[in-house]
């Protein structure tokens with residue numbers, strides 16, 4: 001398969017990319033890292049990315065910022081970081097990417113445990129992650145041409161088994177899973 005990995009140079013990306021590279025053609029992307037440059041918070045940048053790389057069989061996103069701060073210090077701007085950089089960025093990856101993904105291809109987005117099991121200070125992460133999960137549940141109902149979409153929702157990666165994270169990605173990319181919130185390190 002030809003697989004796009006956005007954020008391949010990050011903590012999660014560095015775990016999954018070498019494994020996927022063993023069996024697939026991988027194109028890595030990031031703002032300042034990877035084979036191709038992209039800022040997923042910009043639709044124009046996403047369109048430019050696909051114009052360069054063409055059709056892919058799978059698009060994986062392991063990127064997206066959100067803000068950690070106690071509730072009384074949160075502001076519109078801090079919430080908007082997660083909305084723009086993690087939620088809308090990944091929604092736009094899917095909307096733009098649908099024009100460039102193969103029949104029966106897949107999208108694998110990223111959320112995180114805080115979307116379902118928040119801790120104090122995590123409301124900025126919780127709203128972004130929860131909304132990404134909700135988007136995937138809804139979007140899976142309308143994917144055309146056999147295309148699938150799932151989201152990986154990990155605990156802190158230092159608390160989880162690397163193998164579980166890798167298996168989560170393999171489930172999303174290589175099985176028939178669709179509309180799944182793939183929880184890693186929690187239930």
Ligand SMILES: NC(=O)c1ccc[n+]([C@@H]2O[C@H](COP(=O)([O-])OP(=O)(O)OC[C@H]3O[C@@H](n4cnc5c(N)ncnc54)[C@H](OP(=O)(O)O)[C@@H]3O)[C@@H](O)[C@H]2O)c1
Nearest residue numbers: 007009010011012030031032033039040063064112156157
């Ligand atoms: N690490 C964890 O324990 C953990 C747990 C649960 C969920 N998550 C979620 O997983 C995602 C990745 O986490 P991480 O720890 O691997 O992050 P990270 O180490 O900061 O890596 C993020 C990667 O994404 C790229 N990136 C960031 N913003 C981008 C943008 N706007 N456009 C394109 N590329 C972008 C970065 O490369 P450039 O700098 O070159 O752009 C980098 O390669 C985040 O959404 C995080 O909330 C992480």
